[in-house]
Amino acid sequence: MVNTYTKARFWKCALQVNPAGYIAYRGTDHGMTEEQYNQELVRLALENDIKVVGLADHGNVDGVDAIRNIMNQNGILVFPGFEIASCEKAHFVCLYPEDTTTVQLHRYLGDLQLLDPEDGVCPSSLSAQQLLQKVENEQGGFIYAAHCTDDSGLLKLRLNHIWKNELLKAAQIPGALDDLKNEVGNGYRQILLNKDPGYKRELQIGIINAKDVANPGDLANPKASCLIKMTKPSFASFKLAFQDPESRVRLNSDVAEKYYSQLERMKITGGYLDGIEIEFSEHLNSVIGGRGTGKSTLLECIRYVLGIRPIGKIAQKQHDEIIKENLGKTKARVELTIRSSDMNGKRFKLSRRYGESISVQDEEGKPSAFTPVDLLPGIEIYGQNEIYEIAQDANSQRQLLERFLEKGLTDVEKAIHEAIGRLSENRKKLVEAQSGVSVIEDEVARLPKLEEQVGQFKTLGIEGKLKIVPLLETEKRLLKRVLEEEGPNLKRGFLAIQDCLPDTTFLSDVALDKLPHADNLREIRAVLNTMRTETEAILQQWLEKYGLWETQVTSFAKNLNTGIKNDEDALEKTFKELPACEGKTGKQIGIEYQRLMQEIERIRPKQTLIATRKQLLSELHNQRRMILVELSAKRAERSAQFERTLKKLNKRLTGKLRLQIKTEANRTPVIDFLLGCRLDGVGEGRLSWIREADTFSPVRLAELIRAGTEALRDEKWGITPTVAEALVRLTPEKILELEEIELSDSIEIELNTAHEGQENFRPLNKLSTGQQCTAILHLLLLENLDPLIMDQPEDNLDNAFIADRIVTELRSAKIARQFIFATHNANIPVFGDAEWIGVFEASDGQAHMPANSQGAIDVPHVRDKAADILEGGKAAFNQRKAKYGY
Incomplete structure (x- = not known):
C-alpha cells in the first residue's frame, strides 16, 4: 500500500519550541549560531521521534521561517505561532496552520494588541476571554493555557471563568498528572480531571506537556512533548484531536506498554x-x-x-x-x-x-x-x-x-472428568464381576443335588469299589493347573522383563551433540547398556534352568498320567463287575458315577472362588464410594472457585451486569437419561420434579432407587407412585450410570x-x-x-x-x-x-x-x-x- 496514512496513531508533538535568540530572554547563552541551533533542533527532533513542532517565542515570530524550512526538509511539520500574556497576565501559546506565512503571523500579533510590540514579554491589552475569541474564532488558530499551574498560569491566577470557556481546549502542566497529587488540597488535579464544580467544563480540557525548549537538548526531555492522535499530521487534524482529548491527547507518562495480539x-x-x-x-x-x-x-x-x-x-x-x-x-x-x-x-x-x-x-x-x-x-x-x-x-x-476462569479451576474440571472416567471403568468392572458371580453361584447351587445323587449311588453298595474315582478326578484337576497355569505364568512373567529392558537409542551421539553436559549423559548411557547386557545374560541363564524344570515336570506329569490311566483302565474291569440296576448295566452305572464325580470336582473349587469374587465386588464398591466422595469434593471446589471468579467479574462489571452461579442447576442430562431408559408410563412431564427439587443430585437419586419405592416417596421431591415403581425397576447397571451423570453449573446474568x-x-x-x-x-x-x-x-x-x-x-x-x-x-x-x-x-x-x-x-x-x-x-x-x- 503506497499511502501510509491510513489509520490514526499517536504522533509526538513538541508544542513550545523557541528560536535561537529566545535564550537571551533568560539571561543565558547556548553558544550556537542560529544555523547551528536549528540543525541541532532537527537532529534531536528526529532522534526523539518528534513529528510536529509548535513555535512559541514570546510575542516574536522572526525565527519562524528558518526553523520551518529545515524542519520541513526533514519531514517534521511546524505549526508557527507565539506565546502571549493576557491583560490578567495569564500566559497562552497561540499556534496556527502549517502554511501560515510570517506576514500573516505579524498581522495576527498586531491584532492581539501587545502593549509594547518591541517587547514580546509585555502583555496584551486584551483579556483572556478576548484572546480566546480572537485566536480561535477570528484568526483560525489554536490557543492553549501555558504552564497553567505556575505563577503566570491560568489556574494559579484562579481565572475559573476563563477555564470554563469552551474556546479553551488545552492546558499545559509541568509533568505527569499524578505529580500534582501533593499540591495542597489536590485542587489542580481535581480541576484537570474535571471534578471541581467551580471549574466544571462540558468538554474536559486536553492536558499536555510542552516544556519551554530554550536549548535543543530540551527536546529529549519527555516533559517537552506530548502525544496527539492523528491519521496524518496536519493543523486541522491537530485541532480536531482536542474535540476528543480523552481519546486523542496523551502525555508521554500516560503510555504504558500493552501486550496483546x-x-x-x-x-x-x-x-x-x-x-x-x-x-x-x-x-x-x-x-x-x-x-x-x-x-x-x-x-x-x-x-x-x-x-x-x-x-x-x-x-x-x-x-x-x-x-x-x-x-x-x-x-x-x-x-x-x-x-x-x-x-x-x-x-x-x-x-x-x-x-x-x-x-x-x-x-x-x-x-x-x-x-x-x-x-x-x-x-x-x-x-x-x-x-x-x-x-x-x-x-x-x-x-x-x-x-476468565483461574487456571486452578481448569485443573479441577480436568480432575472431575478423570474421576467420572474412573467411575465408568469401575461400573464396567462391577457389572462384569457381578455377572461372573451370578454364573458361578448358579453352578455351585447344583452341588447339593449332585451330592444327593452321589448318596443314591452309595445305596447301591458301590462306594467302596469306586472310591478311587473322586481321587483320580482331583489329581487330574491339580495336574491341569500345574501344566496350564503355574509354570507358564512364571515363564510369561520373566519374558515380560525383556520388553522393559533399557533402550539407549534416545541417548545416541547425535542426540547428545552440543549438549553442555554430554559427558555425564554418556556415562549414564554406559551404565544403562551394562544393565541391559547383564540382565539379558541372567534371563538366558534362567530360561535354560526353566527348560530343565519344564522337562522334569513334563516327565513327572507323564508318569502321573500313566498311573491315572492304569487306574482308569482298572476301573473299566470294576465297572463290569458292578451289579445291574434298574435296567442299567454295571458299566453304565460306573460311567455315570464317574461323570458325576467329575462334575462335582469341577464345581467344588468354585465355592472358594465365589468368596474371592464377592470380596472383589466389595472392593469395587468401596472404590466407587471413594471416587464419589472425591468427585463431590472436586465439584464443591469447582463451584467455590467459579463463584470467586464471578465475584471478581462482578466488580469489573459494577453498574452494568451482575453474575450469579447456580450450582449444578442444569438437570436436563438426568431427564434425558431417564427418558432414554424408556420407563413404563413415565414421560417428560412426570419428571418435572427433577428440575424443581432444591437438593437434587444424580448420586442421591441412585441411593434412593436402591433403597426402594418408600425411600423415593419419603424424599419429598414429589415423586408419584408410578414413577417410583418404574425407577426401582432400573437395572443395576443403569443405576450405576445414573451416578456418573455430570450436571453443569448455570450462570444467571x-x-x-x-x-x-x-x-x-x-x-x-x-x-x-x-x-x-x-x-x-x-x-x-x-x-x-x-x-x-x-x-x-x-x-x-x-x-x-x-x-x-x-x-x-x-x-x-x-x-x-x-x-x-x-x-x-x-x-x-x-x-x-x-x-x-x-x-x-x-x-x-x-x-x-x-x-x-x-x-x-x-x-x-x-x-x-x-x-x-x-x-x-x-x-x-x-x-x-x-x-x-x-
Whole structure:
C-alpha cells in the first residue's frame, strides 16, 4: 500500500519550541549560531521521534521561517505561532496552520494588541476571554493555557471563568498528572480531571506537556512533548484531536506498554474484494459502507483464513454462502498478517485460497506447524445475529465466561472428568464381576443335588469299589493347573522383563551433540547398556534352568498320567463287575458315577472362588464410594472457585451486569437419561420434579432407587407412585450410570436496565432481544489478549445502550485489545473514535476501498463518507438537529 496514512496513531508533538535568540530572554547563552541551533533542533527532533513542532517565542515570530524550512526538509511539520500574556497576565501559546506565512503571523500579533510590540514579554491589552475569541474564532488558530499551574498560569491566577470557556481546549502542566497529587488540597488535579464544580467544563480540557525548549537538548526531555492522535499530521487534524482529548491527547507518562495480539495487515486477491489491502489499527477499527458493499464479506474472509466456524447453524450456512459466492468463483486468496501475544509477539502470515487448506508462515517466511488457534487462542468472531444466539443458549454463555476462569479451576474440571472416567471403568468392572458371580453361584447351587445323587449311588453298595474315582478326578484337576497355569505364568512373567529392558537409542551421539553436559549423559548411557547386557545374560541363564524344570515336570506329569490311566483302565474291569440296576448295566452305572464325580470336582473349587469374587465386588464398591466422595469434593471446589471468579467479574462489571452461579442447576442430562431408559408410563412431564427439587443430585437419586419405592416417596421431591415403581425397576447397571451423570453449573446474568439513576437489574430471560444482546456484549468487551471481530453488533442492540455504555467501554478497552467492527451505527466509529475507518463502495459488481477511503475521522474524505453513510449526509444531520432542538 503506497499511502501510509491510513489509520490514526499517536504522533509526538513538541508544542513550545523557541528560536535561537529566545535564550537571551533568560539571561543565558547556548553558544550556537542560529544555523547551528536549528540543525541541532532537527537532529534531536528526529532522534526523539518528534513529528510536529509548535513555535512559541514570546510575542516574536522572526525565527519562524528558518526553523520551518529545515524542519520541513526533514519531514517534521511546524505549526508557527507565539506565546502571549493576557491583560490578567495569564500566559497562552497561540499556534496556527502549517502554511501560515510570517506576514500573516505579524498581522495576527498586531491584532492581539501587545502593549509594547518591541517587547514580546509585555502583555496584551486584551483579556483572556478576548484572546480566546480572537485566536480561535477570528484568526483560525489554536490557543492553549501555558504552564497553567505556575505563577503566570491560568489556574494559579484562579481565572475559573476563563477555564470554563469552551474556546479553551488545552492546558499545559509541568509533568505527569499524578505529580500534582501533593499540591495542597489536590485542587489542580481535581480541576484537570474535571471534578471541581467551580471549574466544571462540558468538554474536559486536553492536558499536555510542552516544556519551554530554550536549548535543543530540551527536546529529549519527555516533559517537552506530548502525544496527539492523528491519521496524518496536519493543523486541522491537530485541532480536531482536542474535540476528543480523552481519546486523542496523551502525555508521554500516560503510555504504558500493552501486550496483546492483533491483525496487522490483510490482502485479498481475486473475487468480489479483489485488490483490497488494509493495514488495521491495533485499537478500534470500523468497516462502513452501504448495504451489499462488502462489509460482512470482509469479516467472513477473516474468519475463513483463520479457519473458525460460526456458532449457530444459521450463521454457518450464511458464512459458507458468502465465502462460496465471493471467493469461490475465481478461487480467490486471503492473506492475513498477525502478531501473536501467545507466541511472545512474533508475527505470522496466514493465507488461504478457496478450496485449499490454511498456510501458516513465520517471520522468515518458513512454513510453521502452528495453527491459527495456537496463535490466537482467544480470538472471537461474531457474524450478524450470533450474539443473539449466545443470549439464548446457557452453554454458550458459560463458554464465554470460561476464558476468565483461574487456571486452578481448569485443573479441577480436568480432575472431575478423570474421576467420572474412573467411575465408568469401575461400573464396567462391577457389572462384569457381578455377572461372573451370578454364573458361578448358579453352578455351585447344583452341588447339593449332585451330592444327593452321589448318596443314591452309595445305596447301591458301590462306594467302596469306586472310591478311587473322586481321587483320580482331583489329581487330574491339580495336574491341569500345574501344566496350564503355574509354570507358564512364571515363564510369561520373566519374558515380560525383556520388553522393559533399557533402550539407549534416545541417548545416541547425535542426540547428545552440543549438549553442555554430554559427558555425564554418556556415562549414564554406559551404565544403562551394562544393565541391559547383564540382565539379558541372567534371563538366558534362567530360561535354560526353566527348560530343565519344564522337562522334569513334563516327565513327572507323564508318569502321573500313566498311573491315572492304569487306574482308569482298572476301573473299566470294576465297572463290569458292578451289579445291574434298574435296567442299567454295571458299566453304565460306573460311567455315570464317574461323570458325576467329575462334575462335582469341577464345581467344588468354585465355592472358594465365589468368596474371592464377592470380596472383589466389595472392593469395587468401596472404590466407587471413594471416587464419589472425591468427585463431590472436586465439584464443591469447582463451584467455590467459579463463584470467586464471578465475584471478581462482578466488580469489573459494577453498574452494568451482575453474575450469579447456580450450582449444578442444569438437570436436563438426568431427564434425558431417564427418558432414554424408556420407563413404563413415565414421560417428560412426570419428571418435572427433577428440575424443581432444591437438593437434587444424580448420586442421591441412585441411593434412593436402591433403597426402594418408600425411600423415593419419603424424599419429598414429589415423586408419584408410578414413577417410583418404574425407577426401582432400573437395572443395576443403569443405576450405576445414573451416578456418573455430570450436571453443569448455570450462570444467571442480570443487566442493569437503568440508563441513569438507581440501578435496576433484571435477569436475561426477562429482557428484550436488544437488552439481552447488550448484556452479552458487556462480557465480550471484557479483557482478552486476542481481537474481537463483530459484524453489525447494533442489529440487536438498544441504540441508547450503544451510546451510553458500549461506546464508553470501547474507548477504554481499545487501549489493551484490538476491535474490528462492521457497522451502520455512527456511535461506534465516531464516538468510539475509531483509529481506522474503512469505507466500502461498490461499482460494476466489485468492492472498492482505496487508501484515501481509509483513516480516522480527521481524514476529510473518510469524514464526508461517514456522514453520508451513517448520518444520511450533512443536510439530513442538520435537519434532525433542528427537529430535536439541539
